[in-house]
Amino acid sequence: MTPDRSAASAPEPGLDGHTLAELGEYLDRGRTPFDPSIEGSAGCRLALANLSRLAGLSTGLLSRQAESEPARDELWIAGLLEIIRAEIVSGRDVPVAHPDPALRLTLTEAAVRGIVRRAGDTLGGVVMGRCRLDGDVDEPGAVIRLDLSCAIEYGLPIGATVERLRHRVRAELARHTELVVGAVDVAVDDVHPRGGAADV
Amino acid sequence: MFRADGDRHSEGLSPGSPGPGREADIIEHDALLTADDALLAARAVDGDVQAFAQLARRHGPLMRVYASRLLGSDGEADDVVQESFLIGWRRLADLDRPEHVRAWLMRIVSSKAIDRMRVRRSHDDIDDWDPPAPDASSPDRIVETRLQFDAMWLALNRLPPEQQRCWLLREIGGYRYQEIAEALGLPVSTVRGLLARARQSLLREMEAWR
Numbered sequence: 001m002t003p004d005r006s007a008a009s010a011p012e013p014g015l016d017g018h019t020l021a022e023l024g025e026y027l028d029r030g031r032t033p034f035d036p037s038i039e040g041s042a043g044c045r046l047a048l049a050n051l052s053r054l055a056g057l058s059t060g061l062l063s064r065q066a067e068s069e070p071a072r073d074e075l076w077i078a079g080l081l082e083i084i085r086a087e088i089v090s091g092r093d094v095p096v097a098h099p100d101p102a103l104r105l106t107l108t109e110a111a112v113r114g115i116v117r118r119a120g121d122t123l124g125g126v127v128m129g130r131c132r133l134d135g136d137v138d139e140p141g142a143v144i145r146l147d148l149s150c151a152i153e154y155g156l157p158i159g160a161t162v163e164r165l166r167h168r169v170r171a172e173l174a175r176h177t178e179l180v181v182g183a184v185d186v187a188v189d190d191v192h193p194r195g196g197a198a199d200v
Numbered sequence: 201m202f203r204a205d206g207d208r209h210s211e212g213l214s215p216g217s218p219g220p221g222r223e224a225d226i227i228e229h230d231a232l233l234t235a236d237d238a239l240l241a242a243r244a245v246d247g248d249v250q251a252f253a254q255l256a257r258r259h260g261p262l263m264r265v266y267a268s269r270l271l272g273s274d275g276e277a278d279d280v281v282q283e284s285f286l287i288g289w290r291r292l293a294d295l296d297r298p299e300h301v302r303a304w305l306m307r308i309v310s311s312k313a314i315d316r317m318r319v320r321r322s323h324d325d326i327d328d329w330d331p332p333a334p335d336a337s338s339p340d341r342i343v344e345t346r347l348q349f350d351a352m353w354l355a356l357n358r359l360p361p362e363q364q365r366c367w368l369l370r371e372i373g374g375y376r377y378q379e380i381a382e383a384l385g386l387p388v389s390t391v392r393g394l395l396a397r398a399r400q401s402l403l404r405e406m407e408a409w410r
Contacts, residue, residue, distance in 0.1 A: 021396030058371035066261035130242040
């Protein structure tokens with residue numbers, strides 16, 4: 001292999017003594033430090049624009065190829081899920097009281113998060129994101145804070161929807177757990193059009 | 201502090217999923233189909249397997265095309281992609297920016313594909329490279345962009361394997377020159393030359409369509 005004897009590393013006409021390799025590297029460095037002999041050449045600026053455009057097309061090029069392939073069959077997805085399910089980190093144990101003091105019942109933190117997500121997902125117009133439980137969930141009676149994020153359907157009143165979500169989450173947690181819920185902080189991260197993705 | 205909201209229900213805990221049942225699953229699944237990456241990633245970090253599956257459906261195909269071009273083999277690409285998702289799942293806690301989950305997954309698949317290449321290099325230095333599969337897409341109703349992409353894809357496939365790899369690792373994987381050199385076991389100067397030639401060939405193809 002003779003890497004440096006190629007046309008790409010020989011000065012090209014129109015690039016004012018620069019090579020395409022040089023320009024590519026200059027672009028890869030984010031056009032820093034500023035090189036007046038490159039930036040001052042119309043030919044180099046045109047080549048840089050083309051190189052940028054090529055870089056911009058690269059993901060699209062592979063994505064298009066990926067779209068033309070058969071979709072990932074659900075069997076493959078199911079196989080993957082089976083593998084990762086075995087590795088679920090269930091988090092802390094959340095105690096649940098039982099009339100029989102000899103019986104120790106617990107819910108996992110992961111299950112509690114699942115309850116919260118479901119409460120939000122089934123509200124209508126809301127898709128839940130993050131769900132963090134702040135505080136000593138493993139201490140019966142300790143006040144915990146919920147840190148939630150969600151996306152809300154475009155057109156729904158945000159304040160009122162967040163209020164409905166808070167109420168619903170509190171009700172569901174009260175129904176299934178004995179957690180003492182203090183603040184329920186909700187961050188609305190995204191607004192999505194009805195029945196469609198915000199961006200695909 | 202007392203709970204002042206919500207009714208206490210006296211029913212016991214239902215095992216599995218509490219809540220409204222099958223209908224909820226359907227709602228949830230639909231919602232996840234259209235949810236953006238950042239939201240899915242945030243849920244996956246919290247241990248939501250379905251959200252992670254949706255990320256796999258969405259980005260698996262790109263990861264597979266990328267890995268199969270790097271490795272020159274579809275079968276190996278499948279293994280590498282599955283391995284990458286498993287590693288991704290284990291390392292989700294390290295994902296700082298959920299909105300960058302695709303780039304993060306691409307980074308993982310890059311490094312897994314490189315590991316395979318290294319193993320191969322240590323066994324033999326014959327480049328076991330499958331010719332690209334013929335494009336089976338039908339020629340009717342083709343638009344200009346498609347044609348350009350198809351032409352560029354063919355041009356990419358015509359490049360020597362090392363040029364393809366340099367270009368893919370740089371433009372798709374976001375690797376630095378030094379990292380590419382280490383990944384491919386080549387001097388940095390060689391990587392520079394290979395990358396420049398790959399870009400030159402692809403530029404020619406791109407400009408033919410202007």
